[in-house]
Amino acid sequence: MTAALSTHGLVARYGDFQALYGVDIDVAEGEAVALIGANGAGKSTFLRSIMGLLPVTPDMVRLDGKPIGGTPTDRMVQNGVAIVPEGRRLFTGMSVDDNLRVAVDQADRFGRKGGWSLERLHRLFPILKDKARTQVQNLSGGQQQMVSIGRALLSQPRVLLCDEISLGLAPKVIREIYAALPEIRAQGTAIIMVEQDVGLAQSASDRLFCMLEGRVTLTGASATITREQIAAAYFGGSHAVV
Amino acid sequence: MQWFDALIQGILLGGMYAQYALGMALMFGVMRIVNVSHGDLVILLSLIGISLASAWGLGPFTVMVALVPLAVAMGWLLQKGILNRVVGDDPLPSLIATFGLSLALQNLMLQIWSANSRSLPGGGIESQSVQIGGIYIGLLPVIVLAFATGLTWGLDLMLKRTRFGRALRAASADVEAASMTGINARAVYASATAIAVGILGFAAVFQSLRSTVAPADGGAQLIYAFEAVIIGGMGSVWGAFIGSMVLGISQAIGFRIDPGFGVLAGHIVFLLVLATRPQGLFGKA
Ligand SMILES: Nc1ncnc2c1ncn2[C@@H]1O[C@H](COP(=O)(O)OP(=O)(O)OP(=O)(O)O)[C@@H](O)[C@H]1O
Ligand SMILES: [Mg+2]
Numbered sequence: 001m002t003a004a005l006s007t008h009g010l011v012a013r014y015g016d017f018q019a020l021y022g023v024d025i026d027v028a029e030g031e032a033v034a035l036i037g038a039n040g041a042g043k044s045t046f047l048r049s050i051m052g053l054l055p056v057t058p059d060m061v062r063l064d065g066k067p068i069g070g071t072p073t074d075r076m077v078q079n080g081v082a083i084v085p086e087g088r089r090l091f092t093g094m095s096v097d098d099n100l101r102v103a104v105d106q107a108d109r110f111g112r113k114g115g116w117s118l119e120r121l122h123r124l125f126p127i128l129k130d131k132a133r134t135q136v137q138n139l140s141g142g143q144q145q146m147v148s149i150g151r152a153l154l155s156q157p158r159v160l161l162c163d164e165i166s167l168g169l170a171p172k173v174i175r176e177i178y179a180a181l182p183e184i185r186a187q188g189t190a191i192i193m194v195e196q197d198v199g200l201a202q203s204a205s206d207r208l209f210c211m212l213e214g215r216v217t218l219t220g221a222s223a224t225i226t227r228e229q230i231a232a233a234y235f236g237g238s239h240a241v242v
Numbered sequence: 243m244q245w246f247d248a249l250i251q252g253i254l255l256g257g258m259y260a261q262y263a264l265g266m267a268l269m270f271g272v273m274r275i276v277n278v279s280h281g282d283l284v285i286l287l288s289l290i291g292i293s294l295a296s297a298w299g300l301g302p303f304t305v306m307v308a309l310v311p312l313a314v315a316m317g318w319l320l321q322k323g324i325l326n327r328v329v330g331d332d333p334l335p336s337l338i339a340t341f342g343l344s345l346a347l348q349n350l351m352l353q354i355w356s357a358n359s360r361s362l363p364g365g366g367i368e369s370q371s372v373q374i375g376g377i378y379i380g381l382l383p384v385i386v387l388a389f390a391t392g393l394t395w396g397l398d399l400m401l402k403r404t405r406f407g408r409a410l411r412a413a414s415a416d417v418e419a420a421s422m423t424g425i426n427a428r429a430v431y432a433s434a435t436a437i438a439v440g441i442l443g444f445a446a447v448f449q450s451l452r453s454t455v456a457p458a459d460g461g462a463q464l465i466y467a468f469e470a471v472i473i474g475g476m477g478s479v480w481g482a483f484i485g486s487m488v489l490g491i492s493q494a495i496g497f498r499i500d501p502g503f504g505v506l507a508g509h510i511v512f513l514l515v516l517a518t519r520p521q522g523l524f525g526k527a
Contacts, residue, residue, distance in 0.1 A: 051422060077424035089419035091412045102412045105405040106424030155424055 002065050004029045004190040005050070005081065005159045010060040010069075012042075012049045019045040020214045025192070027159065032181065032191040034201035034222065037211035038234060043194040044086050046211070047161045051083050052076045063159070078110045082157035084165055086194075088148040090136040097132040099147050103154035114156025115187050121150045124180050142173035149177070153184065160184065162193040166200060178204055198230060212236050247377050248494045254380070256490025257387030258452065260483045261445035262467035263474070264393060265438030267482035270471060272414045272434045273329050275336045279344040281464030283439055286347055287313055287446035288455040292360050302364050302447055310443035317439025321432040329431060344460065351457035359454035368451050386448045393441055394483040401479065410434055469512040475522025484524060488515075 006026035012019050019042045027033045037043050049056050052073045061069035063079060071079065091099050100118060107114070122129040125146040131139060136147055145165055152160060166174045174197075181204055185191060195201035202208060202222045210218035210233035218225070218233030262284060269275050277283075290312070291305045300308070324343065328335035370381040401407040413420040413427050421427055449455060449463070466489060474485025489508050496507020515522065 053418065053422075072426075073418075073421040074424050074426045077422065083422050085419065085422060089416055089422070091415040091419065093415055094408075094411055098408055098411070102408050102420070102425070103423050105408055109405070110424070151423060 003027060003062070004031075004064065005192070006062050006065075007046075007050065008060055008062065010046070010049055010056060012045050012054045012056060014045075014054075018214065020049065023211070023214070023216055025209050025216065027190040027192050029158070029190055030185050030188045031207070032185055032193065032205045033207045033209060034205035035192060035194045035209045035211060036196070036198055036201050036230070036234070040213075041211040042214040043211055044163055045214075047083060047085075047163050047192070047194060050076075050081065050161060074106075077106065077155050077157075078112065080112075080156070080158035081161065082152040082155040082159070083161040084145075084148050084152045084163060086163040086167075088144050090144055090147055090151075092137050093135060095133050095135055096128055096139070096147055099136055100128070100150050100154055103151045107154060107156050112156045116153045116156055118154070121153060124183060125150060142169050142177070145169065145173075145177060149180070157189060159190045159192070162191065164194055164196055166195065166197055174200070198234075202230075210234055243376060244498060245495070248498045249491060250377055250379065251383075252491030252494030253487055254383035254387050254490070255494055256470075256487035257383065257390040258445070258448060258486075259466050259470045259489055260390035260394060260486035261386070261441060261448065262463055263470035263482040263486045264390075264397060264479065265441045266467045267471045267474070267476070267479060268397070268434055268438045270476050271478070272410055273325070273336075273431055274333055275325060275329060275340070276333070276468070277325075277438075278337065278340040278464065279347055279460070280340075280442070280467055281460030281462065282344045282347040282351075283313075283316070283460075284442050284446050284449055284463050285455055285457060285460045286351055287316075287442055288362070288450040289351060289355050289360065289457070291446055292362050292450055292455070293355075295362055302362055302367070302451055305362065306444060306447045309446060310440055313443030313446070314436045314440035318432050318436040320439065321428075321435035325435060326428045326431060344464075348457055348460065355457060357456060357458065359456040360450070361454045362447065362450035364451045382448070382452055386452070389444055389448070390483065390486070393444065394479055397437070397441075398479045406430070406433060466508070469508060472522060473512055473515045475525025478522075478524050481522060481524035485522065488523070 003026035007023055009022040009024065010020055011022055023046055035043050045054065048054050050061050052071050056069040058067035058069045063081065068079060091102065104118065127143055128146055128150060131143060136144060149165065165177060181191065193205065205222045208220060208222045208225055209216050210230060212233065218229060266277065266280050269277050287309055291309050294300055294308060295305050324339055325336060328339045368382050371378045401411060409425050409430050412423065413425055413430050417427050470486040470489045471482050473488050474481030488511060492511040493504045493508040497504030
């Protein structure tokens, strides 16, 4: 089976500072993979590199086997890759509805079809219907995260990148948001989720990647990876596993 | 009565300033660009309009029909050719680029039209007025205000209701997030500048009807637009409109106090707003 999205020796740098040293990660249609790692490991950098927000060469990122690395971000979205960015990045000063309609507009513009509509999103997150006219900066963190996820879904992605969607949210809200993932996957959408909460990452994904200082240090099926393996990969070889 | 008259004349004058300020507010709001060549573009368009009128004997509204599409094209080219290369987090490159463009345009206009003042023949509308309750109201200023109101209303509606308007507001709020939602920011910018300069096509006709224009006049128009935008609050369309009214009224009242004090009164109100409410009357803190 060819991967929906795969990276091949992906390197990224900020000026002189190299953040990623050859990362190979892949995700298949309808699959969810989790990417974990300590602060500063390079997880967000990895997702941003896929989206064309950092310079990478074409063959470092492949979509259905086709090299597309370094494609401008807006074209990446047209190609079917969407991101729920770190920090949500909503359009401040605009209503919930307008935030979402921006994504609908762009999908319409390029005739991108998929299963997502405002109505369906309202069924998935009913609060977004009640708050349709509220400006996004007046929402709670959880509601904002739902808008950010909704905006990405309305781009009709085949591959969805999620950067720490649970960050700063109450456990109940996190459960509500993660409960939406199966429906997204059922559509055939592939998901790469960056997650700080290791337990959550493990339970919500099929496979797990752990990253340390710009390199992948562990890969495996989420169901069978042990806590000890994760601890070793997370902190590196110099740290004893207790 | 004298002060009421000043108020009315000030609002009418504000209509002219609003036509300069709208495009400046739009460009600043979306790209954080202060277009230093804004006033020179008005003058350039005015001179082109005057030449068109005298070459073919066109009336002012026929000139407008020709000038607005030309202005739209100029704005689009300005963004595609120059501003898209310098737009970014740092405001300095675009400031330098538009400053350079301003100088280049002034010299170009001097070459083509010489330093002489010219104006657009209006076939009489520029001197018609009606008297209401002891106050003379010029027909042309009323038309100018009506166009300014219509343009502000149309621009506001476009920003609120259309696909392009939403994309523009999104790019203005967070350009990177906009690109992550599929928006081509540079294409949106090109359309925004096309609209901003397109509005100057209207302004150019009215400016050259109500007074004379000469190649070096752009600076004053730039200052008025800039002051109106600051008074109203950067990046808000109705804010720019109200800011223009405040500027016009300040100048008209100052002029009644002492004819030499008119323009200065506008500068003083501008400085007062800047000192006490730097985000502008309608801007968010
Ligand atoms: N804009 C930037 N300029 C320079 N260095 C950066 C920049 N952004 C990130 N870095 C550096 O790159 C490395 C990887 O950062 P990145 O944000 O990808 O980590 P992360 O795994 O997402 O961390 P976190 O869990 O805190 O979000 C870090 O050392 C960080 O300091
Ligand atoms: Mg991160």
